[in-house]
Structures are given as C-alpha cells and as structure tokens.
Amino acid sequence: MSANLPVLLVVVPLLCAPLAALTRRPRPAWGVAMLAAGWAFVVSILLLSRVLAQGTISYHIGDWAPPWGIEYRIDEVNAFVVLIVSGIAAVVTPYARRSVEREIDATRIPLFYTAYVLCMAGLLGISVTGDVFNVFVFLEISSLSAYALIAQGPDRRALTASYQYLIMGSIGATFIVIGIGLMYVMTGTLNMADLAQRLPMVDANRTIPVAFAFLAVGISLKLALFPLHLWLPNAYTYAPSAVTAFIASTATKVAVYMLLRFFFTIFGAAFAFDVMHLDRVLMPLAIIAIVTMSLSAIYQVNVKRLLAYSSIAQIGYMILGISLASVTGLTAGILHLFNHALMKGGLFLAVGAVMYRTGSVRLRAMEGLGREMPWTMAAFVLAGLSLIGVPLTVGFVSKWYLVLAGLEKGWWPVAAVVLVGSLLAAIYIWKVVEVAYFRERSREEPVREAPLALLLPMWILVLANYYFGMHADLTVGVAHRAAQVLMGVAQ
Amino acid sequence: MRILGYYNYWVVIFLMMVGFYTLISRGNLVKKLVGLTVFQTSVFILYISMGKIEGGTAPIIMQGQHVVYSNPIPHVLILTGIVVGIATTAVGLSLVVRIKEAYGTIEEDEIHVQDDVL
Numbered sequence: 213m214s215a216n217l218p219v220l221l222v223v224v225p226l227l228c229a230p231l232a233a234l235t236r237r238p239r240p241a242w243g244v245a246m247l248a249a250g251w252a253f254v255v256s257i258l259l260l261s262r263v264l265a266q267g268t269i270s271y272h273i274g275d276w277a278p279p280w281g282i283e284y285r286i287d288e289v290n291a292f293v294v295l296i297v298s299g300i301a302a303v304v305t306p307y308a309r310r311s312v313e314r315e316i317d318a319t320r321i322p323l324f325y326t327a328y329v330l331c332m333a334g335l336l337g338i339s340v341t342g343d344v345f346n347v348f349v350f351l352e353i354s355s356l357s358a359y360a361l362i363a364q365g366p367d368r369r370a371l372t373a374s375y376q377y378l379i380m381g382s383i384g385a386t387f388i389v390i391g392i393g394l395m396y397v398m399t400g401t402l403n404m405a406d407l408a409q410r411l412p413m414v415d416a417n418r419t420i421p422v423a424f425a426f427l428a429v430g431i432s433l434k435l436a437l438f439p440l441h442l443w444l445p446n447a448y449t450y451a452p453s454a455v456t457a458f459i460a461s462t463a464t465k466v467a468v469y470m471l472l473r474f475f476f477t478i479f480g481a482a483f484a485f486d487v488m489h490l491d492r493v494l495m496p497l498a499i500i501a502i503v504t505m506s507l508s509a510i511y512q513v514n515v516k517r518l519l520a521y522s523s524i525a526q527i528g529y530m531i532l533g534i535s536l537a538s539v540t541g542l543t544a545g546i547l548h549l550f551n552h553a554l555m556k557g558g559l560f561l562a563v564g565a566v567m568y569r570t571g572s573v574r575l576r577a578m579e580g581l582g583r584e585m586p587w588t589m590a591a592f593v594l595a596g597l598s599l600i601g602v603p604l605t606v607g608f609v610s611k612w613y614l615v616l617a618g619l620e621k622g623w624w625p626v627a628a629v630v631l632v633g634s635l636l637a638a639i640y641i642w643k644v645v646e647v648a649y650f651r652e653r654s655r656e657e658p659v660r661e662a663p664l665a666l667l668l669p670m671w672i673l674v675l676a677n678y679y680f681g682m683h684a685d686l687t688v689g690v691a692h693r694a695a696q697v698l699m700g701v702a703q
Numbered sequence: 704m705r706i707l708g709y710y711n712y713w714v715v716i717f718l719m720m721v722g723f724y725t726l727i728s729r730g731n732l733v734k735k736l737v738g739l740t741v742f743q744t745s746v747f748i749l750y751i752s753m754g755k756i757e758g759g760t761a762p763i764i765m766q767g768q769h770v771v772y773s774n775p776i777p778h779v780l781i782l783t784g785i786v787v788g789i790a791t792t793a794v795g796l797s798l799v800v801r802i803k804e805a806y807g808t809i810e811e812d813e814i815h816v817q818d819d820v821l
Contacts, residue, residue, distance in 0.1 A: 345780055345783075348787075349783060349787070352787045352790070352791070356790055356791065356794050359794055359798070360794060363798055363801065368805040368806065369818060371798055371801050371802045371805055372802060372814055372818070374798055375732065375795065375798045375799070375802065378791070378794060378795050378798065379726065379735060379739060379795075382739055382743070382791050382795075383723075383726070383739075383742070385787075386742060386743050386746055389746055389784065390746055390749065393746065393749055393750050393753065393777070396753070396776075396777070397753045402776075
C-alpha cells in the first residue's frame with residue numbers, strides 16, 4: 213500500500229469522479245469530492261515527508277521499468293506542488309458545499325463534482341508523472357474539466373469565457389504535443405529523466421530548438437504569461453466562486469511547474485538560458501505583466517475581475533524569479549507558487565462569500581459591507597495585506613527573496629519593479645477596502661454575515677498566510693531544496 | 704526529390720496553417736472549432752509520419768523471419784490524442800449549443816454586441 217502511494221494519489225480521485233456522478237444527489241456527491249480531496253491531502257503530506265527524508269521516489273507503473281514503462285517520479289519540486297494542489301482542494305471543497313448549492317442547479321451538482329474531482333486528479337497527475345506524454349494527457353483531463361466547471365457560472369458570459377478558454381487552452385496543449393513529438397523524434401524516448409540524458413547528445417540541428425519554442429509558447433499560454441493571458445480574466449470572473457478559488461490557486465501553478473520541469477529538468481538550465489536565452493523573453497514579459505496588469509486591476513469595477521488581473525501580475529513575479537536562473541531566484545519563484553495560492557485562495561473565498569450573500573461581486577455591491585459582513589471583509593483585508601507584501605505575511609517572504617535574487621545579480625531594477633508592483637497592489641486592494649468600510653450602503657436590504665461553512669475555510673487560508681509568513685523557514689527550506697534540485701546543484 | 708520525399712510533412716504544415724488560420728480569422732464559433740480540429744489533426748499526422756518507415760509493417764515478430772516494422776509507439780500515442788481531440792470537440796460543441804440558447808447567435812461579434820449592452 214504505502215509503496216503504491218504515488219499512483220494512488222491520482223487513481224483514487226480518478227475513481228471518485230464517476231462515483232460522484234453515480235450518486236445523483238448533491239450531498240453524497242460532495243462527500244465523494246471531499247473524500248478525494250482529503251485523501252490527496254494526506255497522501256501528499258506523506259509523500260513530501262518521505263521525499264525530504266529519503267530523496268527522490270521513482271514509481272514504475274505496472275512494474276514496467278522506465279524508460280519503457282511510465283514512471284512517476286517525485287522529488288522536492290513536485291512533492292511541493294502536489295501539496296499546494298491537494299491542500300487548496302482540501303480547503304476549497306468544504307467551502308464548495310454551500311457556495312455551489314447557491315450558485316448551481318441541484319440537478320447538475322453531482323456532475324459538477326465529477327468535473328471538479330477530475331480537474332483535481334488531472335492537476336495531481338501532471339505534477340507527479342515522469343513521462344512527457346502523460347503530462348499532456350493529464351493536462352487535457354484537467355483542462356477539459358476546467359472548461360466544463362467554468363461554464364457552470366451563473367452569468368451567461370461564463371459560456372463565452374469557457375469557450376474562449378477552450379480555444380486558447382487547446383492551442384496551448386497542441387503546441388505542447390508538437391514540442392513533445394519533436395523531442396521524441398530526435399531521442400526516441402518520452403521519459404523525462406531519459407530525455408534529460410539524451411537531449412544533449414543530439415547533434416546540433418533545428419529540431420530541438422523548434423521543440424523548445426513550441427513548448428515555451430504552449431506552456432506560457434497555459435500559465436497565462438502576458439501577452440497570452442487573454443483567456444484568464446473572463447474565465448476567473450464568470451466561473452462559480454468555488455471554481456475560481458480552486459483554479460486560480462492551482463491550475464496556473466501547475467502550469468508554472470510544467471515550465472520548471474521542461475526547461476530545467478529536461479532541457480537543462482544551461483541549454484534553456486545559455487543557448488536559447490529564455491530569460492531574455494521571460495524577464496521583459498514578466499516585468500510588463502507585473503506593471504500593466506496591476507494597473508489594469510486598479511480600473512476594474514468587478515472585484516473578481518480585479519483579482520484576476522492581479523493574478524496575471526502575480527504570475528509575473530513567479531516568472532521573474534524563474535527568469536533570473538539562479539538558486540535564489542528559483543527559490544523565490546517556487547515559494548511564490550505556494551504563497552500566491554494561499555493569498556489568492558483566501559481572497560477569492562472572501563469574494564465568494566460576498567457573492568453568496570449579496571448575489572453580486574461588483575464594487576457597488578460591497579458598499580458598507582465592512583459593518584455587515586465584518587469577518588468576511590476582515591479576511592479580505594488580511595489576505596489583501598499579504599498580496600501587497602506587508603511584513604509578517606507570506607507575500608513579504610516571497611518578495612523578499614525576489615529582491616534578494618535580483619540584487620544578487622546586481623540588477624536593482626528588478627527590486628524596483630517588485631516595489632512598484634506592491635504599491636499598485638496596495639492601490640487596488642485599498643479600492644475595495646474604501647468601498648467596504650468608508651461608504652454607506654446603497655442597497656435596500658441589509659445582509660447578514662456569511663455562514664460558518666464559508667468563513668472557516670476562508671480563515672484557514674488567511675491565517676495560513678500569517679503562519680507561513682512568520683514561520684517562513686518551513687516553506688523556504690523546501691523551496692530552496694527544490695531550487696537546488698532544478699539547478700542541479702549538489703546539496 | 705528531397706523536398707518531395709517529405710511530402711507528408713508538407714501536408715502537416717499545410718493543414719496546421721489552414722486550421723490555425725480558420726481558428727483565428729473566423730467569427731463563427733462552429734467554424735472556429737472546425738479550424739481547431741483540423742489543427743489538431745495535423746499533429747496526429749505528424750506523429751504517425753515519424754513512426755512510419757518504408758516497407759514497415761505491424762510490429763509482430765515471427766519466428767525465423769526478419770520483420771521490418773513501423774514504430775508503434777507514436778501510433779498508440781495518437782490513439783490517445785484522437786480521444787482527447789474528440790473530447791475537446793464535444794465539450795466545445797456543447798458550449799456552442801449553450802451559447803446559442805443563451806444568446807440566440809453563434810457569431811462572435813453579435814455576442815460581443817449583446818454583452819456590451821449589459
């Protein structure tokens with residue numbers, strides 16, 4: 213049993229998906245989803261502690277030895293990513309019960325949880341597999357179910373948002389398959405570790421750089437790197453609240469993990485940065501994303517869309533860290549994967565609670581909410597402080613490492629960009645605070661505080677922002693080791 | 704001769720561009736999906752081409768006979784790829800059906816006009 217944990221991590225949620233559909237009633241379907249999320253969370257903690265104690269785990273599916281069989285390979289990097297995905301799922305799923313009952317038709321709820329569990333299984337699958345074609349299959353499992361989930365949103369624009377995401381996501385996935393195919397044709401292998409050994413032996417020709425380019429564009433589409441982010445704002449805005457919180461904290465993170473895996477483990481940092489100069493593309497785009505998307509966020513009147521633009525800017529921070537191509541830079545990038553999941557998860561859950569009570573997430577609907585929903589808005593403010601990067605929060609920790617990484621290379625403009633981004637974040641978070649606390653209510657009816665079932669998950673994430681902000685050594689330690697593994701530095 | 708010898712790859716590039724162009728240029732949501740499908744199909748042919756060798760047959764090794772066979776792995780991979788493609792098309796078309804119900808049109812610009820009024 214315990215030796216089979218890597219595969220059971222994915223298989224149990226995959227089996228739970230049809231089970232949720234078969235229950236045909238909302239509550240049991242939610243129970244099945246909860247089971248899958250709880251299982252994944254427990255297993256991911258076990259896997260991470262085992263990786264930290266004993267090093268990389270290699271699991272051979274069906275006992276077929278790699279590179280012929282499919283290998284699941286778990287090291288510090290993906291053990292951490294798996295923990296992010298399953299941790300967020302374990303917090304968002306309890307929240308989803310009430311929120312989904314309000315936003316989605318009861319007859320469709322079992323199928324909703326089917327798609328939800330499938331999406332989770334796909335994201336976990338991408339994270340643990342050591343086979344590049346397997347990555348594509350899991351990517352499509354998670355993406356297709358995400359399209360279905362987004363389309364369930366109460367507004368009809370959810371449908372067009374989902375369609376737009378489907379088109380752009382499929383282009384991205386197809387680009388990734390082309391890249392994988394070109395790598396296969398040159399090396400004859402699909403196993404990541406095997407590819408990493410064989411790619412440097414391929415004679416210099418154009419096929420490998422072309423594969424590299426296709427993968428870079430495809431993965432950038434999936435992780436919503438500026439200017440390939442066009443699908444993201446609508447998808448986050450119109451999806452059901454629980455889906456937005458889940459996808460915003462996991463899907464783009466897993467795509468960033470794919471970027472790390474393909475360019476650091478498979479191609480190798482030397483090829484990606486010294487030969488292909490990936491940093492010359494990533495860094496300007498990351499900086500533009502941080503500045504322009506934060507500016508766009510300021511002008512939004514829909515709070516979910518405001519946070520969506522802020523997400524694109526935050527992805528910019530991760531990519532900025534990665535593009536520095538140093539251990540400290542990577543540490544900052546990987547750290548921000550985790551930290552951003554905590555802060556954006558908390559923020560979107562708070563906005564979801566506003567949606568639950570007022571039926572709207574526009575700024576106007578939040579007037580005077582600071583007095584009517586004190587716990588929800590307090591959670592929003594505290595998570596917002598973390599987003600800005602105030603000391604004692606996780607946001608501060610990741611920005612600190614990002615600035616360190618920039619200064620380590622002597623690039624002070626990087627530090628300046630981080631500072632500007634934080635100031636802009638302060639402006640757009642303040643906009644919401646001002647409306648909620650300093651304006652009188654224009655709505656007719658007063659609203660009550662959100663139910664405990666929504667408050668509890670929200671506050672778990674918010675408090676985690678401060679716990680991991682004050683005990684940063686836990687996450688920094690793992691992120692640092694993961695960065696060393698990716699850079700191939702001996703520990 | 705060398706250029707003609709790669710004719711299946713030329714077909715791949717042609718289909719890929721036709722599909723991609725349709726996807727970008729058309730405003731009709733169904734036509735966009737048709738473009739997407741052609742685009743994905745071109746990749747299937749790319750994979751199948753690289754597994755095929757001249758005179759190659761099915762990879763069944765018979766005793767005492769020297770069998771020249773095509774690499775089956777790309778073909779198997781594309782079997783999965785086809786399933787994924789069908790699933791994508793199905794999800795996409797069902798979204799188009801729902802969009803038609805909600806907006807009464809499947810033309811992108813008309814949908815934008817309706818949403819701007821809101």
